[in-house]
């Protein structure tokens with residue numbers, strides 16, 4: 065009898081909706097040159113953001129605080145630029 069190669073593979077979720085990775089966002093930043101992290105709800109990417117890069121992402125010019133991050137709908141990883149970037153509080157539970 066031949067085993068089915070892909071019969072039992074569970075499909076990963078690729079619906080474009082990712083839950084906010086609180087633990088990852090709350091980790092200490094790798095260097096003082098970084099202001100915060102961004103999280104892309106479109107592809108799930110989390111990356112540190114340099115202070116000098118914040119104004120280019122958040123058009124309001126606001127500075128994220130220590131318990132805040134930048135939430136985007138699209139980012140440079142999944143699209144060509146950051147879309148709908150806004151500063152949000154890390155949703156600690």
Ligand SMILES: [Zn+2]
Nearest residue numbers: 104107139142
């Ligand atoms: Zn993305």
